[in-house]
Amino acid sequence: MFIDIPSELEAALIDLPLPTWELEGSFLAKSTMERFRTELTATPQFEETAVTLRHALTREDGGYAVLRLGNLAKALGTGNRFRRLVTGLAAEVAVPFSPFPRWPLWKDIGVKIDKDPGKSSGIGYNAFHMDLVNASLPPDYTTLLCVRPDPLGGGLSILSDAHAAVARLSENCRALLAESAYHYGTSFDLFGVGEEYGPFPVLDGSDPGEGFVRFTAKMLDRSELCQAHAESARELAEELVRGQVSFMLQPGDYLILNQRRFLHGREALHSGQETIPAADRRLLLQLFLRAAAGDGSAA
Incomplete structure (x- = not known):
């Protein structure tokens, strides 16, 4: 699930000046996606890499998948040019969007010791957990750029x-989770995630192995859950x-997660975070993706 970028493609991407993106509402504009794709598909081995990425996310x-973009991050820095490039890569999977009107397309996830x-x-x-678990249309993909x-x-x-x-749970447990x-x-x-x-x-009633597993351990x-429902969720x-x-995740690693298949979380940060200047603490950038209807990942 770790995908290295071929050296020839890396070299071409470093020299590729992608345009500034535009949004249509909360979604990346179709015109931007088309411009990104035109530029990216002209680079060597891009199509093959995109196919490998999509296959990793959707196969049984x-x-x-984790795209290893560390060399590109070193060459370009992690500012707007690099983020445009990663946005273009994400758009090969699904449509980038921000459900949070108060945040830009990419949302910072830093470290706050008082949080x-x-x-x-x-x-x-x-x-x-899954992100936006209590939205009627959660993002199909959540992505994190280190x-x-x-x-x-x-x-x-x-x-x-x-x-x-x-699948490892008892039939009775699954029945309770389906209620x-x-x-x-x-x-x-919020934008773009329903009500x-x-x-x-x-469990949303889809066939086994399909659909969202709408779960967060925080609940x-x-x-307030009855004992039976709480125990099923605990199992x-x-x-x-x-x-x-x-x-x-290493600097430049880009994690893309299909929320209909995987849940995610994070182990605790190492003790002593208060000794690290805020500007040097862990920093991830989050971007959500909405799959197009009929591509095997959309609702």
């Missing part, structure tokens, strides 16, 4: 195959941990 035993430790910008363990890993060596990314975890008994948080002022959804089923502590959380894979 796939669901995530709830379990949040994405906190310093503690961020348990398995600008800086934790300089103290913590913060491993953790992923788990949600459908494989569900509309779960809820988490509130949503407001607030709750209560919702963890175990922050939602799923344990199976997700049992089946997890973990790795450290």
